[in-house]
Amino acid sequence: MTKLDEHPTVIRHRRRAPAEVPGVLDAEWLRRLCLDAGADDVGFVAIDRSEVDDQRAEILRAFPSTRTLVSLVGRMNPEPVRSPARSAANQEFHASYEHMDEVTRKVVRALGEAGVPAMNPTSAFPMEMDRYPGRIWVVAHKPVAVAAGLGQMGLHRCVIHPVFGSFISLGTILLSRDVAAVSEPIDYNPCVECKLCVAACPVGAIGADGYFNFSACMTHNYREFMSGFTDWVSTIADSRGGDDYRRRVAESESASMWQSLSFKANYKAAYCVAVCPAGEDVIGPFLDDRKRFLEGVVDPLKSKEEPVYVIPGSDAEAHVARRFPWKTIRRVRGLRAGSIPGFLFGLRLTFQREAARGLSATYHFTFTGREPAEATVTIRDRSINVQDGHEGEAQVRITADSDAWLGFLSGTRSLVWAMIRRKIRVRGPLRLLVAFGKCFPS
Ligand code: SF4
Numbered sequence: 001m002t003k004l005d006e007h008p009t010v011i012r013h014r015r016r017a018p019a020e021v022p023g024v025l026d027a028e029w030l031r032r033l034c035l036d037a038g039a040d041d042v043g044f045v046a047i048d049r050s051e052v053d054d055q056r057a058e059i060l061r062a063f064p065s066t067r068t069l070v071s072l073v074g075r076m077n078p079e080p081v082r083s084p085a086r087s088a089a090n091q092e093f094h095a096s097y098e099h100m101d102e103v104t105r106k107v108v109r110a111l112g113e114a115g116v117p118a119m120n121p122t123s124a125f126p127m128e129m130d131r132y133p134g135r136i137w138v139v140a141h142k143p144v145a146v147a148a149g150l151g152q153m154g155l156h157r158c159v160i161h162p163v164f165g166s167f168i169s170l171g172t173i174l175l176s177r178d179v180a181a182v183s184e185p186i187d188y189n190p191c192v193e194c195k196l197c198v199a200a201c202p203v204g205a206i207g208a209d210g211y212f213n214f215s216a217c218m219t220h221n222y223r224e225f226m227s228g229f230t231d232w233v234s235t236i237a238d239s240r241g242g243d244d245y246r247r248r249v250a251e252s253e254s255a256s257m258w259q260s261l262s263f264k265a266n267y268k269a270a271y272c273v274a275v276c277p278a279g280e281d282v283i284g285p286f287l288d289d290r291k292r293f294l295e296g297v298v299d300p301l302k303s304k305e306e307p308v309y310v311i312p313g314s315d316a317e318a319h320v321a322r323r324f325p326w327k328t329i330r331r332v333r334g335l336r337a338g339s340i341p342g343f344l345f346g347l348r349l350t351f352q353r354e355a356a357r358g359l360s361a362t363y364h365f366t367f368t369g370r371e372p373a374e375a376t377v378t379i380r381d382r383s384i385n386v387q388d389g390h391e392g393e394a395q396v397r398i399t400a401d402s403d404a405w406l407g408f409l410s411g412t413r414s415l416v417w418a419m420i421r422r423k424i425r426v427r428g429p430l431r432l433l434v435a436f437g438k439c440f441p442s
Contacts, residue, residue, distance in 0.1 A: 027181035043148025043183035051147035071148035141170035154191035156272035165279020197272035204319030216316035313441035364394035396428030
């Protein structure tokens with residue numbers, strides 16, 4: 001035995017976690033550990049559950065000995081989140097995520113001291129930015145929380161906890177042991193389908209039918225995060241000087257970017273969370289006096305005069321012009337694909353269903369050169385389907401050198417230039433190619 005092994009601290013830290021059978025942790029002990037660390041609710045999901053099928057490989061890459069996912073909920077204070085003073089809302093969001101990171105860190109420390117290795121991916125940001133714009137998260141907390149019985153997804157695509165409602169932060173701990181009891185999803189959805197989130201979202205990202213326009217939300221709400229920040233940097237680089245920059249970016253927007261860089265990135269809206277009345281602890285004012293709730297919570301956000309960031313030609317731009325003419329439309333660039341897999345992955349996220357109205361066509365893509373790939377894209381009934389390989393009959397066949405295609409997407413190469421040099425070849429009606437382009441404004 002080494003000197004270190006005899007050290008009292010090391011001996012104390014070797015106390016074993018209670019287990020019903022060797023290697024299986026007691027659920028109540030683990031739950032108490034998480035609550036004592038500051039979590040407000042906890043659930044457990046075994047790694048072989050079907051709900052994590054689509055992220056199991058990624059989780060095991062990050063922590064290969066994962067046996068159980070411990071899902072944790074922390075509650076937020078609703079009033080700052082509901083305020084039109086979005087600095088207060090942002091402070092609450094970030095404080096809540098930081099608290100969750102502290103909680104998961106404390107639990108992982110205690111587990112380690114009990115001889116149970118565990119790992120805590122971040123609650124929100126930072127993420128794995130070397131993979132941007134692909135899958136940057138280590139674990140998707142929302143489906144884990146739902147599987148763990150901590151709530152259900154609301155119309156606004158956030159988890160609604162049955163008691164705390166939408167005012168929660170989520171964390172997940174990757175645990176190297178099985179847990180004696182696992183949790184099941186709750187058998188009802190706390191979302192009351194009031195559609196206030198639909199009404200409040202300035203960019204129309206949430207459809208009343210449950211459709212979610214990812215790029216509308218990403219472009220506005222996350223303006224000072226990934227794609228918005230890189231667009232801002234491009235704007236600086238493209239500007240001919242200070243006067244030109246100030247023509248492109250308002251003084252308040254530059255100051256807001258400074259604030260994001262100095263403190264933490266500002267969410268521009270998150271109004272869907274702010275107006276959500278669901279949850280046992282928060283629904284009272286909505287049930288007591290719906291009109292007063294609308295006037296006090298929803299209307300101030302809807303009537304706020306503010307810049308709203310949209311991609312030119314997008315569904316969001318049309319929505320702001322139609323529903324919120326008092327807000328200022330700011331036309332910006334959206335997500336840019338840096339690879340062919342990134343382009344194909346991003347098609348589902350950047351698809352604009354209103355632009356696709358009346359379009360029914362199948363496209364076969366063949367990429368050659370540095371990133372060879374084949375894919376089938378079908379647009380029908382305002383929805384998109386992307387498959388690997390060539391499936392069925394295509395009305396349009398596009399064969400492209402991968403670098404030429406990415407250059408065309410980024411705006412550094414013209415489509416005409418690429419077609420003249422036969423770097424990009426198109427077979428099929430030109431109108432269907434033009435219609436395809438309109439579905440993915442950038
Ligand atoms: S605002 Fe209403 S419809 Fe939207 S998620 Fe909350 S409860 Fe559901």
